[in-house]
Amino acid sequence: MDSAGYYTNCKKTDGICEGICDGEHGSKAVLSMSRLKCALRGFDLKALLFLLIGLPIIIFVIYVHGQKVTYFLRPIWEKPPKPFTVLPHYYHENVSMANLCKLHGWKVREAPRRVFDTVLFSNELDILDIRWHELSPYVSEFVLLESNSTFTGLEKKLHFKENRQKFEFAESRLTYGMIGGRFVKGENPFVEESYQRVALDQLLKIAGITDDDLLIMSDVDEIPSGHTINLLRWCDFTPEILHLQLKNYLYSFQFMLDDKSWRASVHRYRAGKTRYAHYRQTDDLLADSGWHCSFCFRYINDFVFKMKAYSHVDRIRFSYFLNPKRIQHVICQGADLFDMLPEEYTFQDIIAKLGPIPSTYSAVHLPAYLLEKADQYRYLLPGNCMRESG
Ligand SMILES: *[C@@H]1O[C@H](CO)[C@@H](O)[C@H](O)[C@H]1NC(C)=O
Numbered sequence: 001m002d003s004a005g006y007y008t009n010c011k012k013t014d015g016i017c018e019g020i021c022d023g024e025h026g027s028k029a030v031l032s033m034s035r036l037k038c039a040l041r042g043f044d045l046k047a048l049l050f051l052l053i054g055l056p057i058i059i060f061v062i063y064v065h066g067q068k069v070t071y072f073l074r075p076i077w078e079k080p081p082k083p084f085t086v087l088p089h090y091y092h093e094n095v096s097m098a099n100l101c102k103l104h105g106w107k108v109r110e111a112p113r114r115v116f117d118t119v120l121f122s123n124e125l126d127i128l129d130i131r132w133h134e135l136s137p138y139v140s141e142f143v144l145l146e147s148n149s150t151f152t153g154l155e156k157k158l159h160f161k162e163n164r165q166k167f168e169f170a171e172s173r174l175t176y177g178m179i180g181g182r183f184v185k186g187e188n189p190f191v192e193e194s195y196q197r198v199a200l201d202q203l204l205k206i207a208g209i210t211d212d213d214l215l216i217m218s219d220v221d222e223i224p225s226g227h228t229i230n231l232l233r234w235c236d237f238t239p240e241i242l243h244l245q246l247k248n249y250l251y252s253f254q255f256m257l258d259d260k261s262w263r264a265s266v267h268r269y270r271a272g273k274t275r276y277a278h279y280r281q282t283d284d285l286l287a288d289s290g291w292h293c294s295f296c297f298r299y300i301n302d303f304v305f306k307m308k309a310y311s312h313v314d315r316i317r318f319s320y321f322l323n324p325k326r327i328q329h330v331i332c333q334g335a336d337l338f339d340m341l342p343e344e345y346t347f348q349d350i351i352a353k354l355g356p357i358p359s360t361y362s363a364v365h366l367p368a369y370l371l372e373k374a375d376q377y378r379y380l381l382p383g384n385c386m387r388e389s390g
């Protein structure tokens with residue numbers, strides 16, 4: 001782009017400037033005028049080339065990476081949400097419950113509260129199995145609702161109903177509900193999602209929840225650790241609503257993204273007041289309370305299904321995102337399925353998280369049932385990224 005460049009071109013008489021640049025003829029003034037013209041002509045050509053080739057490339061790059069540009073600039077256009085008040089969490093298997101409650105500033109009860117674990121189920125059978133086994137010793141009633149519609153209005157099988165016999169251990173404590181989808185075309189997926197969550201409130205009443213029972217509100221893949229729920233059911237004076245800080249994993253327990261998952265919450269139930277929700281409801285967050293394993297699926301097809309059924313279906317900007325080979329590659333890399341930048345609120349955090357998630361080789365402090373059934377759930381453990389196509 002520098003004029004020296006055109007000038008040099010000109011001196012070399014590249015055809016366009018031929019004659020004009022020939023310094024043999026004319027005065028110095030004419031010569032410099034000619035050089036200017038020449039430079040301008042050269043410029044015209046380059047500008048034209050730029051318009052014809054460069055501009056479309058730039059537009060294409062913005063089209064492909066536009067989301068990245070806006071995400072990268074997020075710290076400018078969006079303020080971070082108010083930080084949580086993180087409550088320290090104390091636990092060791094050898095410390096008595098009386099002492100654990102005391103360490104948190106709470107008081108041990110004579111008997112534990114009843115616990116209701118309530119989930120909206122899609123198709124994550126393996127994660128449900130691990131979740132329910134982790135929580136089983138502490139849960140009074142498992143409440144599960146499934147629909148024949150995804151949030152995006154696609155028809156879906158009743159995966160739980162079809163596999164119910166695999167959950168024999170929970171059967172005596174299970175309240176199962178099925179809700180027909182509304183299949184409204186072109187609607188915002190969050191509408192169907194909230195419709196299904198409202199149905200969960202009804203199902204909870206059918207399950208027999210009463211005031212002061214503990215209610216876990218979380219997605220299936222947000223798994224509170226058993227000892228966390230045991231602590232909360234045994235102590236008095238805990239906050240009425242408490243969010244749980246979970247470690248965020250992606251694809252398996254090999255890729256730990258951060259410890260910032262907060263959507264799961266535990267409520268002391270109040271009839272007429274408590275509503276099943278998955279957004280922020282209070283400022284209190286109990287540290288290190290379990291695991292959130294996103295996109296932790298056995299089959300490549302499950303990834304494709306989830307990508308389409310997901311409330312953020314607009315993130316599938318190109319159909320090759322759903323290509324099985326690409327998905328397998330992305331899983332092994334710990335990269336992003338939607339090719340997006342990290343959703344963070346400061347440049348420091350965005351930059352710290354650029355690129356694939358580093359692998360962890362620790363399988364310490366994971367759900368016990370995952371390790372007991374390691375043969376069955378090997379794909380969730382570090383070092384096993386290859387998936388079946390299924
Ligand atoms: C746990 O407590 C038992 C008995 O009180 C004791 O024998 C054992 O050494 C303790 N284990 C740890 C890891 O502290």
Ligand SMILES: *[C@@H]1O[C@H](CO)[C@@H](O)[C@H](O)[C@H]1NC(C)=O
Binds near residue numbers: 148155180181
């Ligand atoms: C979904 O379930 C409802 C309620 O059982 C039923 O009426 C409807 O036909 C089902 N729709 C599909 C597409 O399976």
